[in-house]
Amino acid sequence: MLLTHSCTAALEMAAILTDIEPGDEVIMPSFTFVSTANAFVLRGGVPVFVDIRPDTLNVDETQIEEAITPRTKAIAIVHYAGVGCEMDAIMRIAQEHNLPVIEDAAQALLATYRGRPLGSIGHLAGYSFHETKNVVSGEGGALLINDPRYVDRAEIVREKGTNRSQFFRGQVDKYTWMDIGSSYLPAELEAAFLWAQLEEAESITRRRKDIWQRYYEEFADLEREGKARRPVVPAECEHNGHIFYLLFRDLEHRTAVQARLREAGVQATFHYVPLHDSPAGKRYGRAQRELPLTRQMSERLLRLPLWAGMTDDEVSYVIEAVYRSA
Amino acid sequence: MAPVIRALREHAERVESVVCNTAQHREMVDQVLEIFRITPDIDLDIMQPGQSLPDLTGRVITRMTEVLQSLRPDWVLVQGDTTTVFATGLAAFYEHIRVGHVEAGLRTYDKRNPFPEEINRLLVDHLSDRHFAPTERNREALLREGHTDETIIVTGNTVIDALLSVAELPEPPDMPPLDPDRRLILVTAHRRENHGQPLRNICAALKALAGRGDVQIVYPVHMNPNVRGPVYELLGDVPGVLLTNPVDYVTLVHLMRRAYLILTDSGGIQEEAPSLGKPVLVMRRRTERGEAVEAGVVKLVGTETEAILGHATRLLDDSAAYRSMVRAVNPYGDGRAAGRIVASLLGLPFEEFRPAP
Numbered sequence: 297m298l299l300t301h302s303c304t305a306a307l308e309m310a311a312i313l314t315d316i317e318p319g320d321e322v323i324m325p326s327f328t329f330v331s332t333a334n335a336f337v338l339r340g341g342v343p344v345f346v347d348i349r350p351d352t353l354n355v356d357e358t359q360i361e362e363a364i365t366p367r368t369k370a371i372a373i374v375h376y377a378g379v380g381c382e383m384d385a386i387m388r389i390a391q392e393h394n395l396p397v398i399e400d401a402a403q404a405l406l407a408t409y410r411g412r413p414l415g416s417i418g419h420l421a422g423y424s425f426h427e428t429k430n431v432v433s434g435e436g437g438a439l440l441i442n443d444p445r446y447v448d449r450a451e452i453v454r455e456k457g458t459n460r461s462q463f464f465r466g467q468v469d470k471y472t473w474m475d476i477g478s479s480y481l482p483a484e485l486e487a488a489f490l491w492a493q494l495e496e497a498e499s500i501t502r503r504r505k506d507i508w509q510r511y512y513e514e515f516a517d518l519e520r521e522g523k524a525r526r527p528v529v530p531a532e533c534e535h536n537g538h539i540f541y542l543l544f545r546d547l548e549h550r551t552a553v554q555a556r557l558r559e560a561g562v563q564a565t566f567h568y569v570p571l572h573d574s575p576a577g578k579r580y581g582r583a584q585r586e587l588p589l590t591r592q593m594s595e596r597l598l599r600l601p602l603w604a605g606m607t608d609d610e611v612s613y614v615i616e617a618v619y620r621s622a
Numbered sequence: 623m624a625p626v627i628r629a630l631r632e633h634a635e636r637v638e639s640v641v642c643n644t645a646q647h648r649e650m651v652d653q654v655l656e657i658f659r660i661t662p663d664i665d666l667d668i669m670q671p672g673q674s675l676p677d678l679t680g681r682v683i684t685r686m687t688e689v690l691q692s693l694r695p696d697w698v699l700v701q702g703d704t705t706t707v708f709a710t711g712l713a714a715f716y717e718h719i720r721v722g723h724v725e726a727g728l729r730t731y732d733k734r735n736p737f738p739e740e741i742n743r744l745l746v747d748h749l750s751d752r753h754f755a756p757t758e759r760n761r762e763a764l765l766r767e768g769h770t771d772e773t774i775i776v777t778g779n780t781v782i783d784a785l786l787s788v789a790e791l792p793e794p795p796d797m798p799p800l801d802p803d804r805r806l807i808l809v810t811a812h813r814r815e816n817h818g819q820p821l822r823n824i825c826a827a828l829k830a831l832a833g834r835g836d837v838q839i840v841y842p843v844h845m846n847p848n849v850r851g852p853v854y855e856l857l858g859d860v861p862g863v864l865l866t867n868p869v870d871y872v873t874l875v876h877l878m879r880r881a882y883l884i885l886t887d888s889g890g891i892q893e894e895a896p897s898l899g900k901p902v903l904v905m906r907r908r909t910e911r912g913e914a915v916e917a918g919v920v921k922l923v924g925t926e927t928e929a930i931l932g933h934a935t936r937l938l939d940d941s942a943a944y945r946s947m948v949r950a951v952n953p954y955g956d957g958r959a960a961g962r963i964v965a966s967l968l969g970l971p972f973e974e975f976r977p978a979p
């Protein structure tokens with residue numbers, strides 16, 4: 297694992313390491329943060345967007361295979377809200393077509409799929425320690441390398457394309473330009489901050505999961521009344537309490553709820569504008585087919601406040617406000 | 623009707639809705655109520671052993687009239703083409719209460735087939751004040767029968783609303799064990815017209831498909847001995863074929879979602895699978911789902927072993943062929959039918975259903 301200054305940086309490194317060249321296609325969900333796509337587009341790659349599953353909002357693994365063409369160079373998947381994608385199926389497809397899998401595990405620290413940590417299953421993966429994540433260092437990230445063939449080069453790519461790391465270890469007597477690369481390193485200060493955060497990672501995650509669970513249980517009636525749908529975590533996945541969202545009936549309903557929550561002093565946010573509908577997504581990528589679920593879910597989703605320092609009273613306040621607003 | 627009931631509840635500040643269940647088909651309706659967590663406000667529990675049509679019709683009219691007289695609703699909504707629907711419509715008409723028919727305009731134009739449903743829907747459409755037609759074709763049928771355009775609203779089929787909301791739910795714990803290393807082919811085949819040689823042909827094709835080794839075939843088998851006998855005899859111990867008892871609706875939806883390809887002789891699945899973006903090969907000689915065939919998301923392949931095998935193999939091996947069938951456009955609905963129906967009743971703005979070309 298190599299620390300970076302962001303998950304975006306880790307994904308850019310992954311795009312370099314997988315030798316993405318102009319015109320190479322990378323299969324990915326459209327329901328994700330821009331960095332998943334940007335990293336590859338910077339190398340001239342073409343995102344090929346596929347739809348998401350209705351339950352987890354993760355990439356629909358059953359649509360990956362049909363998106364593979366002779367130009368496909370990699371598969372990039374995102375563990376949305378720290379809930380794992382169907383990795384067995386995805387790795388099977390990747391192996392059959394000899395494609396590397398890059399896990400955008402920005403949100404997935406300490407979450408697992410069939411007992412395995414997310415970020416440890418694909419060939420390469422990125423974590424984020426951005427201030428919005430569970431474990432933070434202001435800006436921050438890491439590249440996870442699960443395939444030995446990428447290790448040596450990763451170190452060089454991260455160090456502006458030089459073998460400075462080898463030089464520091466005394467393996468070479470001077471360092472020089474070896475390959476393409478950029479400045480993907482974090483500062484020492486960030487790393488020191490991150491150290492302290494990582495020491496608390498388990499307690500932070502535990503507290504977040506408690507809050508998540510409380511939301512989940514308390515909103516059972518809301519779901520029963522058909523007003524909103526709660527997140528789905530498949531049995532094979534252990535999540536990390538990163539995001540708690542509700543899916544409302546439609547855009548109109550979501551907008552109304554959000555406005556009422558704002559009046560009650562509760563900040564609830566939505567994401568993502570589907571990448572295939574965005575100006576850059578249209579210019580640089582293409583959708584494999586219509587992506588009805590991506591569009592629908594992005595119109596219906598609302599995230600509720602969730603952070604480790606939230607008090608039980610604050611959680612109760614949010615729950616009550618949601619019931620009054622929905 | 624469940625999605626419509628839900629949509630009405632979401633507008634509880636504007637409309638009071640009362641759910642009345644005649645329970646003409648007790649087990650079927652209870653399963654659905656359970657999935658959608660609907661408790662009927664009134665349960666007439668009308669089913670009786672060996673009920674005759676005249677008897678059933680009479681009882682529904684009498685009991686429903688009592689309900690309508692005490693509630694005096696502004697509208698009565700009925701859905702489908704059961705005897706309950708026709709008799710309730712008639713009771714409402716006698717009481718001068720407006721009737722809205724959900725799933726209006728479906729026709730075979732053969733009054734004895736299906737019996738008595740063809741006549742039930744024809745009659746209820748004639749006494750309805752508003753027709754919620756699933757598709758443009760259904761609208762045209764109504765226009766030809768002299769209904770005026772203002773009474774007809776093309777909504778898409780509410781079954782797609784229900785399907786999409788079930789697909790969002792967690793997979794049920796009793797899902798059949800699926801092998802993530804192989805592509806899933808979901809099979810349903812039990813229609814009476816396929817009993818005998820056609821079903822044996824289907825089984826032979828499935829056996830050959832399983833022999834490829836890269837697919838898992840899951841086939842929930844109907845309890846009818848004419849189906850169970852040959853299917854278990856021919857496929858009972860074929861590796862890669864998983865035969866199960868019939869599954870409930872939630873499980874079926876999740877199997878459809880997980881599938882790479884669906885082989886079926888069912889009508890409903892032809893309507894539903896395109897919404898999940900799954901290609902469907904229809905193992906029948908005819909289908910009344912012409913819109914789906916025209917839209918290219920469903921293909922009629924008949925019941926000859928070679929034809930089934932050939933079409934399935936092509937979709938498994940030729941990704942361009944596969945892609946051309948999976949456009950996730952559904953001519954039958956977009957999951958917003960219930961919203962349109964409720965908006966129409968409440969005088970709210972909405973757009974009619976128009977499938978993407």
Ligand SMILES: Cc1ncc(COP(=O)(O)O)c(C=O)c1O
Nearest residue numbers: 302303304329331402424426437
């Ligand atoms: C799915 C996903 N990918 C990538 C990123 C980018 O992470 P960073 O801010 O560390 O570059 C984020 C952060 O919001 C994310 O949620």
